[in-house]
Amino acid sequence: xxxxxxxxxxxxxxxxxxxxxxxxxxxxxxxxxxxxxxxxxxxxxxxxxxxxxxxxxxxxxxxxxxxxxxxxxxxxxxxxxxxxxxxxxxxxxx
Amino acid sequence: xxxxxxxxxxxxxxxxxxxxxxxxxxxxxxxxxxxxxxxxxxxxxxxxxxxxxxxxxxxxxxxxxxxxxxxxxxxxxxxxxxxxxxxxxxxxxxxxxxxxxxxxxxxxxxxxxxxxxxxxxxxxxxxxxxxxxxxxxxxxxxxxxxxxxxxxxxxxxxxxxxxxxxxxxxxxxxxxxxxxxxxxxxxxxxxxxxxxxxxxxxxxxxxxxxxxxxxxxxxxxxxxxxxxxxxxxxxxxxxxxxxxxxxxxxxxxxxxxxxxxxxxxxxxxxxxxxxxxxxxxxxxxxxxxxxxxxxxxxxxxxxxxxxxxxxxxxxxxxxxxxxxxxxxxxxxxxxxxxxxxxxxxxxxxxxxxxxxxxx
Ligand SMILES: [Zn+2]
Numbered sequence: 001x002x003x004x005x006x007x008x009x010x011x012x013x014x015x016x017x018x019x020x021x022x023x024x025x026x027x028x029x030x031x032x033x034x035x036x037x038x039x040x041x042x043x044x045x046x047x048x049x050x051x052x053x054x055x056x057x058x059x060x061x062x063x064x065x066x067x068x069x070x071x072x073x074x075x076x077x078x079x080x081x082x083x084x085x086x087x088x089x090x091x092x093x094x
Numbered sequence: 095x096x097x098x099x100x101x102x103x104x105x106x107x108x109x110x111x112x113x114x115x116x117x118x119x120x121x122x123x124x125x126x127x128x129x130x131x132x133x134x135x136x137x138x139x140x141x142x143x144x145x146x147x148x149x150x151x152x153x154x155x156x157x158x159x160x161x162x163x164x165x166x167x168x169x170x171x172x173x174x175x176x177x178x179x180x181x182x183x184x185x186x187x188x189x190x191x192x193x194x195x196x197x198x199x200x201x202x203x204x205x206x207x208x209x210x211x212x213x214x215x216x217x218x219x220x221x222x223x224x225x226x227x228x229x230x231x232x233x234x235x236x237x238x239x240x241x242x243x244x245x246x247x248x249x250x251x252x253x254x255x256x257x258x259x260x261x262x263x264x265x266x267x268x269x270x271x272x273x274x275x276x277x278x279x280x281x282x283x284x285x286x287x288x289x290x291x292x293x294x295x296x297x298x299x300x301x302x303x304x305x306x307x308x309x310x311x312x313x314x315x316x317x318x319x320x321x322x323x324x325x326x327x328x329x330x331x332x333x334x335x336x337x338x339x340x341x342x343x344x345x346x347x348x349x350x351x352x353x354x355x356x357x358x359x360x361x362x363x364x365x366x367x368x369x370x371x372x373x374x375x376x377x378x379x380x381x382x383x384x385x386x387x388x389x390x391x392x393x394x395x396x397x398x399x400x401x402x403x404x405x406x407x408x409x410x411x412x413x414x415x416x417x418x419x420x421x422x423x424x425x426x427x428x429x430x431x432x433x434x435x436x437x438x439x440x441x442x443x444x445x446x447x448x449x450x451x452x453x
Contacts, residue, residue, distance in 0.1 A: 049267070051400045070403035 017082040035078040063088040099232040100194050106182050108200035109148035112221040129225040134167050136228045140238050141245050146171035147181035169249050178205050179212030241289050241336040251333035273330040275443035282323040289337035301356040305388050328361055349414040350378045352387040367401040369440045378434035381451035384414040385434050390427045407432045
């Protein structure tokens, strides 16, 4: 299932977001990561890639990540990004 | 006083009976038309790019251009059998120029009419006008900056870079390391500011702070001991990117205030914004200073907002901001804040930079 398809199925589950993110990362950085792995500390992704991550999450899940939500800690791990997606989706739908 | 005409940034040449005398398919030894070589070199020196739209066999035509010693001047040549308006618009798109910044020269009225019909903003000239082009106002930029003269070189280096990236199959960061990128940050002098003026004039620039400083204002601050005006240049193994950024920083004890940060779109893909900010944070940490940055959202600087936030800037209040002459509240300007701590050097490029704390 792609992230786009995942976004259509409501409500989205943490598992679906995690799986889509892991697939996205595996494709983009050519290596598989763990859900709690620090993507920045391990030097796996550059800050430039981080920008691509922001845009990807916004488009895949129809959310707006703005202001204080753009902090690095929200993107540091797959778990953190999943939590961010779920929280912003809930806020949008709520 | 009449408005100054929009400057031509790229001149697109027809080949047969325009650039050279005769038709290549009939005469394999065609010679250049009068004055063509001088006009091309003169416009190139003014920073105007050259391209080609010609109905011809690509290999034959390109070989002939090489033989005539002109091939190096052309970017994105369109040589084939399609419509000329498509070719001209393709060139505009690849260069990221508006059609109004493109000129087209062709001996055939039907071709000029076709381009004019499909792309009315493109300015068309008959072949008889070749020698007159350098005298026209639209081909005469008021200021020719150092970078304008090197623009062709930078575009061509960019094409080679893109071609390699397409064939490179791996993480972006790994690709960046293969480029041997070098970033040079320095205290600006007057000549540096001329290069930056080009950067701030170009529509493609990304002003991270969203706050505009005129060339005169920046020059006025060069000698001000409280302010540092810094310029950023980049290069890689394909060639120079030229002047790609400018910063205005006011340094006070305990607090450094970033008032302007503008970077060229050309270097966004290299993560230049993040590297610059990281360096600044590290420099501030060495001086035991916090950092404040003016930021105004525009519809084009989102990438830079992300760079600020990921670098650690927040909306949080801090005592260091009291009494700071920020523009906060005016025209939607925010003041972002960061308590600086030491940062590691970039892993994707070599950085040559001055010690800010020492000056
Ligand atoms: Zn502070």
